[in-house]
Amino acid sequence: MAHNKIVELLGADAESLLTHQCQTISASSLHAPSPNHVDEVWAGSNRNIQTLRSIQTLLGHGRLANTGYVSILPVDQGIEHSAGASFAPNPIYFDPENIVKLAIEGGCNAVASTYGVLGSVARKYAHKIPFIVKINHNEFISYPNRFDQIMFGSIRDAWNMGATAVGATIYFGSEESHHQIIETAKAFEYAHELGMATVLWCYIRNNAFKKDGVDYHTSADLTAQANHLGVTIQADIIKQKLPTNNGGYNAINFGKTHKDVYGKLTTDHPIDLARYQVANCYMGRSGLINSGGESKGASDLSEAVTTAVINKRAGGMGLISGRKAFQKPMNEGIQLLNSIQDVYLDSGITLA
Known part of the structure; x- marks a missing residue:
């Protein structure tokens, strides 16, 4: 059984989340995270030796080192959500060094941020914590807003700063x-050629x-389906929002799906989704x-x-949590990151 603190934080959902067993897609069919993830999954792929080393570097850092799981601090919201909206709750994070310090003190596997943030402190910190350089953004100042992502730098520049x-x-x-x-497909191809791992939002x-x-x-x-497209362009790690419902294809009446997706491969339980x-x-x-x-205050933890x-x-590999951590005092942000990591370190929380 999970640690008492985790059970307490789960509240009324504790029993449902901790005892549920998937009857949809069995755990035995998964390539579940493990200390041997690179050897068991990626060693037989087309990833080159340098990329394998980079994936292992991500998996081998921080409090979750060599468990197969990752805890990543992402702070690219200064562009995606505007610097004022993102950092006004805690202005110390206008300074990029504090972003990296939070990731280090919080025991994260890596810090993900912009060319500007990571480049400004690269010589001091790139050898102390793995950098994930976010290469494109929705600049979010054009009016009206568009759902677009544009490149902000080069893959070579990310490599040069030690990413x-x-x-x-x-x-x-x-x-x-x-x-x-x-x-993105072209960028990921070049990143792999240079030996860097790839993460797709x-x-x-x-x-x-x-x-x-x-x-x-x-x-x-x-x-x-977005995930499936992401792994098709050879993302090593996929970042996705937790599902909150199902049946989008049927409700919007577009694309292609199959009745077994809803009748056999999923249920309404959040773990099955x-x-x-x-x-x-x-x-x-x-x-x-x-x-x-997003950060909602008291309920964040x-x-x-x-x-x-x-x-x-x-069967996931971990969590990438930003605003819940950096939009509060640093000690509270560290506590939140450590609490996330504690879930992955808890042997009582197993695959459903």
């Missing part, structure tokens, strides 16, 4: 997604994906990391631990 990996976002479903897919964006008051941007079937996301990451060959979401439990029991 272990690069990260990118694709807004699948948006009008601009075609060029994003092409640009696989997000759904289209106003038509909201229907009858329901937001299907986090539908299990749509997000899982996340398991379907893992299945679309080549049954876990590419690790699924779920995002922590319990929400983060709940997401971590769902991700771990579904």
Whole structure:
């Protein structure tokens, strides 16, 4: 059984989340995270030796070192959500060094941020914690806003600053997604050639994906297909939002799906929905990391631990949580990151 503190944070959902067993896609069919993930999963792939070393570097750092799981601090919100909206709650993070310090003190496997943030402190910190350089962004100052991602630098520049990996976002479903897919695929190819790992933010964006008051941007079937497209362009790790509903294809009445997706491969249980996301990451060959979401204040800790439990029991590789950690005093941010990591260190929390 899980540690008492975790049970307490899960609250009324503790029994459902900690005792559930998947009857949809069996745990035995997954490439579940393990200390031997690189040897068992990636060694037989087309990744070159330098890339294998970079993946192992990510998996071998921080409090979760050599468990097969990762805890990553992402702070690219200064562009995606504006610096004022992101850092006003805690202005110390206008200084990039504090972002890296939070990741180090918080025991993270890596820190993910922009060319500017990581480049400004690269000589001091690139050898102390793995860097994931976020290569594209929705600059979010053009009016009206668009669902687009544009490149902010070069893969060579990320490599020159000592990055272990690069990260990118694709807004699948948006009008601009075609060029994003092409640009990101080319960028990932070059990153692998230079020996860096690749992480893809696989997000759904289209106003038509909201229907009858329901937001299907986090539908299990749509997000899982985004994952499948992400691993197709050879992302080593997939970042995805935790599913909150299902049936996006049927509700919006587009694309192609199958009745067994809803009748056999998923249920309404959050772990089963996340398991379907893992299945679309080549049954876990590419690790699924779920995002922590926006900061809501007092409920952040319990929400983060709940997401971590769902991700771990579904077969995911970890959590990537930013705003819940950096939009509060640093000591509280460290506590939140450590609480997430404690879920993955707890041997009582197993695959469902």
